[in-house]
Amino acid sequence: MNSLIRTLVIILVAQIALIAFMYSGGDKLAHFKSQEPLLPFKTEDVDTVQIEEKDKKPLVLTKKDDNWVIPADNNFPASETKVKEFLNKLAKIKKPLPVGQTKIAAKQLKVTDENFERKITFKQGDKVLGILYLGSSPVYKMVHARLAGSDLTYSIPFSVYQAAVQKDVWRNLKLLQVKAADISNLKLNGFKLIRKDKKVILSDLKDSEEMNSSKVKD
Structure with a gap:
């Protein structure tokens, strides 16, 4: 019985050592x-x-x-x-x-x-x-x-x-960041804003139309 137990213990230790070797990679840490x-x-x-x-x-x-x-x-x-x-x-x-x-x-x-x-x-x-x-x-x-x-x-x-x-x-x-002062004209939704004499105005206004200057920030 003691001989059998001793043999089983040796086998178990060998298996644990083999698993440890597989996961540790052997001597790779040496390099x-x-x-x-x-x-x-x-x-x-x-x-x-x-x-x-x-x-x-x-x-x-x-x-x-x-x-x-x-x-x-x-x-x-x-x-x-x-x-x-x-x-x-x-x-x-x-x-x-x-x-x-x-x-x-x-x-x-x-x-x-x-x-x-x-x-x-x-x-x-x-x-x-x-x-x-x-x-x-x-x-x-x-x-x-x-x-x-x-x-x-x-x-x-x-x-x-x-x-x-x-x-x-x-x-x-x-x-994509441009200073407002560097923009000379801007087209948006069919409208065209232009800078003239340091002011921004709406181009191609009809005689009956007037630009709402409060909506435009220089």
């Missing part, structure tokens, strides 16, 4: 370097960013003549501030200790090529510099992340909402 940059490339070299969300059209940001644009939006200028903040934030993140070291863990944390919250591809010309997967969120303002080609998954200070796929989030809306 881990703490506090090295998460991204293995310089963001200054990036001229194209593609952000993917499951079941949605990818968003592409491209640098054209040193300015970021949205190709799918007729090359409408992207907000330089937003794009730079996005890249700089990721560039400053250092690798913490991994929270997962296997493909099984990556699947559970939603950072695989088949299952992810965001897939971000960084390119320089036709060259892919790196692919970053963002998955589930362990706590507020933190997200699980994994680089393509590695089984190590990290928890980083970032959010999937900072990697939006909506075009309007990235547009440079300042270009």
Whole structure:
């Protein structure tokens, strides 16, 4: 009986050790370097960013003549501030200790090529510099992340909402802001307002018509 119990205990310990090995990834941590940059490339070299969300059209940001644009939006200028903040934030993140070291863990944390919250591809010309997967969120303002080609998954200070796929989030809306003093004429609903002698008047008024100046603010 004692021999049987001893054998069962040995088998149980061996099974536990095997499971622990499968989830820990063996000696992968032996090659881990703490506090090295998460991204293995310089963001200054990036001229194209593609952000993917499951079941949605990818968003592409491209640098054209040193300015970021949205190709799918007729090359409408992207907000330089937003794009730079996005890249700089990721560039400053250092690798913490991994929270997962296997493909099984990556699947559970939603950072695989088949299952992810965001897939971000960084390119320089036709060259892919790196692919970053963002998955589930362990706590507020933190997200699980994994680089393509590695089984190590990290928890980083970032959010999937900072990697939006909506075009309007990235547009440079300042270009649509025009000072009233810079407007010489305006057409609206069949009417035309023009600026003349520092005053705004309604064009093509009939003799029997009169403009209500109180409705127009200079």
